[in-house]
Amino acid sequence: MSPQATDKLAMAVLNSVQNPVIMVDQEGRIVFANWEAEAFFGASATHLAKNKISTFIPFGSPLLALIDQVRERRAPVNEYRVDLSSPRLGQEKLVDLYVAPVVTDPACVVIVFQERSMADKIDRQLTHRAAARSVTGLASMLAHEIKNPLSGIRGAAQLLETSVADDDRALTRLICDETDRIVSLVDRMEVFSDERPVDRVPLNIHSVLDHVKAVAKAGFARDIKISENYDPSLPSVYANRDQLVQVFLNLIKNAAEAIGDQQDGEIMLTTAYRPGIRLSVAGTREKISLPLEFCVIDNGPGVPSDLLPHLFDPFITTKTNGSGLGLALVAKIIGGHGGIVECDSQARRTVFRVLMPMHKGDDLQA
Secondary structure, three states, rough: OOOHHHHHHHHHHHOOOOOOOEOOOOEEEEEEOOOHHHHHHHOHHHHHHHOOOHHHHOOOOHHHHHHHHHHOOOOOEEEEEEEEEEOOOOOOOEEEEEEEEOOOOEEEEEEEEEEEEHHHHHHHHHHHHHHHHHHHHHHHHHHHHHHHHHHHHHHHHHHHHOOOHHHHHHHHHHHHHHHHHHHHHHHHHHHHHHHOOOEEEEOHHHHHHHHHHHHHOOEEEOOOEEEEEEOOOOOOOOOOOHHHHHHHOOOOOOOOHHOOOOOOOEEEEEEOOOOOOOOOOOOOOOEEEOEEEEEEEEEOOOOOOHHHOOOOOOOOOOOOOOOOOHHHHHHHHHHHOOOOEEEEEEEOEEEEEEOOOOOOOOOOOO
């Protein structure tokens, strides 16, 4: 292979990498940047090449010390959770860094940036899947070990009701009502233990969201404004329609309950194509892309910061009479489709974001 062909192939490989990659010379100038680096720094490779790395990162950044360290030791280093937040790069710019010397010229270094937002998404998804598995085991145990004794308790209470005085009849009714409530909870948890394959087809997500919106406006969200911001060119999502309806009904109901009687309450549904996020498939070397983004956004008071990291865990809820299974079920369904669900929340803006793979087929299906 000719040197020109080799260079062209190397460029193609680096531009295919989903992380920003740059090379800095001995004077600190950026002599190479792949496409992801151009997007990360918000500048073309030509513009980057006219400046030093110090121009684009905060003053006194640890990255500069890492570059010097790599040059001195001639060995690669990793550094995690480095804050590069600045007006130029944006706020909350946490990255993991890999800095290595160039074999043919140790004065030059290569820097690979891994944005923590993507890494955290993957970490949270793994946590959600583990939580769903724990509920699956618990659901199976409860179904076998609790429902049968409960039916006996309820039957005994009904028999007692026919022979006790009127003053005591309220107690037997209480026993029946409470056993019914526990059985209902166990029934809801049994959904987690259903591991049967799900029928999936290519779906137009907008038809799903329009259906969910109509159901919400006819019931629990009748007094709340629901608006849309859709990408009409979005590809199909390969999914089970009934399960997606269940997911978005749950998310919109949560948003409506968070808004409550707030006068200017609004829920916005958005869809967008966001390439860049890839997840590994357990047990294989395959990686899947999650470019389809579906959001449910509300302007309610927000999720308490101490609750946010555990929001998709089972039995976590802010509702007085809530079971804390709704969002755990959402995480299980989306995880079963190979996707991610996450929540970003602050006062007056809470975003539930669902990221899913697209259908690798033909046109959208209604």
